[in-house]
Amino acid sequence: MPIKAIGSQRCIIDSRETAATLLYSTDSGKIIEIYNELVPSVDDPRLKLFDVEDFEDVTPKVILPGLVDSHVHLNEPGRTDWEGFATGTRAASSGGVTTVVDMPLNAIPPTINVANFNTKLKAAEGQLWCDVGFWGGLVPGNLKDLIPLVKAGVRGFKGFLMDSGVPEFPPIDKCYIENAMSELSNSKAMVMFHAELDTGSQETSHDNHHQETDSCQYDSFLASRPDRFEFDAISLIIDCLKKSMAANSGKGPSVHIVHLASMEAIPLMRQAHKDGLPITAETCFHYLSLAAEKIGKGATFCKCCPPIRNEKNRLALWEGLRDGSITSVVSDHSPCTPELKQLEKGDFMSAWGGISSVGLGLPLLHTVGSTLNPSVSLMEIVKWCCENTAEQVGLQHRKGHLRIGYDADFVIFDPNAKQRVTNPTVYFKNKLTAYNGQELIGIVQRTILRGLTIFDVSHGGPSKSPLGKPILEPREH
Ligand SMILES: NC(=O)NC(NC(N)=O)C(=O)[O-]
Ligand SMILES: [Zn+2]
Numbered sequence: 001m002p003i004k005a006i007g008s009q010r011c012i013i014d015s016r017e018t019a020a021t022l023l024y025s026t027d028s029g030k031i032i033e034i035y036n037e038l039v040p041s042v043d044d045p046r047l048k049l050f051d052v053e054d055f056e057d058v059t060p061k062v063i064l065p066g067l068v069d070s071h072v073h074l075n076e077p078g079r080t081d082w083e084g085f086a087t088g089t090r091a092a093s094s095g096g097v098t099t100v101v102d103m104p105l106n107a108i109p110p111t112i113n114v115a116n117f118n119t120k121l122k123a124a125e126g127q128l129w130c131d132v133g134f135w136g137g138l139v140p141g142n143l144k145d146l147i148p149l150v151k152a153g154v155r156g157f158k159g160f161l162m163d164s165g166v167p168e169f170p171p172i173d174k175c176y177i178e179n180a181m182s183e184l185s186n187s188k189a190m191v192m193f194h195a196e197l198d199t200g201s202q203e204t205s206h207d208n209h210h211q212e213t214d215s216c217q218y219d220s221f222l223a224s225r226p227d228r229f230e231f232d233a234i235s236l237i238i239d240c241l242k243k244s245m246a247a248n249s250g251k252g253p254s255v256h257i258v259h260l261a262s263m264e265a266i267p268l269m270r271q272a273h274k275d276g277l278p279i280t281a282e283t284c285f286h287y288l289s290l291a292a293e294k295i296g297k298g299a300t301f302c303k304c305c306p307p308i309r310n311e312k313n314r315l316a317l318w319e320g321l322r323d324g325s326i327t328s329v330v331s332d333h334s335p336c337t338p339e340l341k342q343l344e345k346g347d348f349m350s351a352w353g354g355i356s357s358v359g360l361g362l363p364l365l366h367t368v369g370s371t372l373n374p375s376v377s378l379m380e381i382v383k384w385c386c387e388n389t390a391e392q393v394g395l396q397h398r399k400g401h402l403r404i405g406y407d408a409d410f411v412i413f414d415p416n417a418k419q420r421v422t423n424p425t426v427y428f429k430n431k432l433t434a435y436n437g438q439e440l441i442g443i444v445q446r447t448i449l450r451g452l453t454i455f456d457v458s459h460g461g462p463s464k465s466p467l468g469k470p471i472l473e474p475r476e477h
């Protein structure tokens, strides 16, 4: 059982930066020992104890736990021209992501029942460069499929309260939400929502027929999806959760708001936490790094739903993240073919909504976080992108931390090196991102998954063969 060792003066272990030496098995893929100091050499008796033959001191680079990106649309099978398991998971590995959890939609068939899930798993075979978990879908008529999908190994479910953008994944209503929460209230499966709801209670710009809006102007799109949509959706979800708990002697499913984009929803999350409700929220790299004021005419590669809002909102999301109202940061990597982005026409209202960024998050947050006061620490990024996302997906017993017995998932990160994002060099299939030309501080040098190198910037990038596995253990956390 070959035991290897890796160390640095800078390791992020349980919310602190410390010198450490990590011993791990390439057979079991687990961390088997951690010394809270950097051993001087491979001859150190503490390494001899384990017959370690390979020890690497990577100082001054930082060793972080592998990132868990719980919101990625890999879109295979069915829309494999939009992404695919191989390109999406290679892109993830390039950014220190050792686990992604694949969304139930844009693939055809969507993951709304066990038969469709098995079709997806077949398509994934031999194509995973990182570990991949799976979300199921909440759609009208599939309530009876939820528990069988939990038993088949999905981590939870996502549903939309508005059009999802794809016809085979229709939105759900209050009645369905209440029934799904009741169905899942005794399972560990997480119930997640795309929280935008148009109650029609107030005019939005696309209702104002008399007012001509230019659909190539970002503000026209922004005005069509106001903060109120998120506020009303999250209010409804919280009401349904309270009702579900009341009907089940105070116990409800864990609920999660995906891609929270509006600062106006933050007080709702704060109050829900004060009320002790089992609800969390994520935001995304693009909401923390981009602002409406800077999105030019026709820049449809910045279109996503909910929309990127203004600079004041962006800073408020950082505050919500730092005070715990928002618990995690993910990519919501939602690619499509260039044609669907309508780059020539630049029509925000008809272009596909989704931003591609899987694998860019760590340097992005490190760069943008350095402009805040106080600047964002690597400990915070690990909390938001490793620890809290691992807990969200029920893998906090094996992922998200550098701990003995956990998967040997490491990122070797150079926090001072600079890189420039350019569309041709990104690893995802459709080489279009909202960060083209942007200089980032920080480079992922290497990504190690269960003790095996899946990405090495000095050895051609992604590993020659796919070393990732599907995560299908029924959720117990
Ligand atoms: N069908 C999608 O991929 N939708 C996604 N699109 C975004 N966020 O713009 C999402 O997460 O809602
Ligand atoms: Zn969504």
Ligand SMILES: [Zn+2]
Residues within 6 Å of the ligand: 071, 073, 103, 332, 333, 334
């Ligand atoms: Zn999404």
